[in-house]
Amino acid sequence: MTREVVLDTETTGLDPGKGDRVIEIGALELLDHVPTGKFFHVYLNPERKIPEDSIRIHRITDEFVVDKPLFLDVAKDFLSFVEGSSLVIHNADFDIKFLQHELQNINIPMLDLPVIDTVSLAREKYPGSSVSLDALCKRFNVETTNRKEKGHGALTDSLLLSEVYLEILGGKQPNLGLDSKLVFEKDGQNELSGKGTKIIRPKPLTKRISQIDITKHQEFLKTIGCDKAWKNLKLHQVLS
Numbered sequence: 001m002t003r004e005v006v007l008d009t010e011t012t013g014l015d016p017g018k019g020d021r022v023i024e025i026g027a028l029e030l031l032d033h034v035p036t037g038k039f040f041h042v043y044l045n046p047e048r049k050i051p052e053d054s055i056r057i058h059r060i061t062d063e064f065v066v067d068k069p070l071f072l073d074v075a076k077d078f079l080s081f082v083e084g085s086s087l088v089i090h091n092a093d094f095d096i097k098f099l100q101h102e103l104q105n106i107n108i109p110m111l112d113l114p115v116i117d118t119v120s121l122a123r124e125k126y127p128g129s130s131v132s133l134d135a136l137c138k139r140f141n142v143e144t145t146n147r148k149e150k151g152h153g154a155l156t157d158s159l160l161l162s163e164v165y166l167e168i169l170g171g172k173q174p175n176l177g178l179d180s181k182l183v184f185e186k187d188g189q190n191e192l193s194g195k196g197t198k199i200i201r202p203k204p205l206t207k208r209i210s211q212i213d214i215t216k217h218q219e220f221l222k223t224i225g226c227d228k229a230w231k232n233l234k235l236h237q238v239l240s
Contacts, residue, residue: 004030006088008157009095010058012050016101021046026154040081041155043068058152071102092117140167156226
């Protein structure tokens with residue numbers, strides 16, 4: 001089974017060499033191109049001011065990140081999540097450049113993983129056409145209302161990109177090879193990431209997630225503006 005991680009970052013600017021930093025990481029797991037519901041998401045304190053030009057794009061403010069963890073605090077969890085996977089990234093050079101710089105700052109070995117750049121894939125398949133994420137979402141009728149209303153977000157864009165990536169590959173969801181009566185249930189999630197999924201028994205066990213946790217999860221998705229994208233991927237089923 002092939003494991004891929006769709007990944008996106010938001011940053012304070014365009015050049016880590018000039019002091020720009022990562023302020024959000026969003027990533028989700030695909031197995032044989034199918035989203036499993038397992039994800040990694042964190043906002044970061046960049047230890048610097050966020051320029052107004054950047055805030056207008058992602059709407060992440062200094063006040064919002066002041067109490068968020070440093071990259072150092074989440075680096076091990078992040079590397080554990082992506083370990084052994086190919087990374088699927090839109091305009092990969094940009095995100096990899098920033099992540100490598102963050103790792104270098106804390107003396108952790110740089111990422112050495114296969115990278116699939118969906119910009120390159122899209123240019124090969126649709127020469128002469130715009131290959132921005134918005135343009136590709138429009139081409140494939142992927143809902144982007146929340147992105148337009150609330151700004152860019154790393155987890156939101158990862159969700160959108162996972163849909164776009166599947167369409168670029170041909171738009172056919174691989175057969176999971178499972179009995180149609182079997183469904184997936186999410187084990188739960190901690191502050192940084194969703195834990196994996198598992199197959200439910202024919203007679204379901206008592207749910208491990210309370211209604212309060214489900215409600216909090218739904219409110220969180222609305223807060224970051226990716227509730228519709230989540231539903232489009234049918235990831236909400238793992239919590240139902």
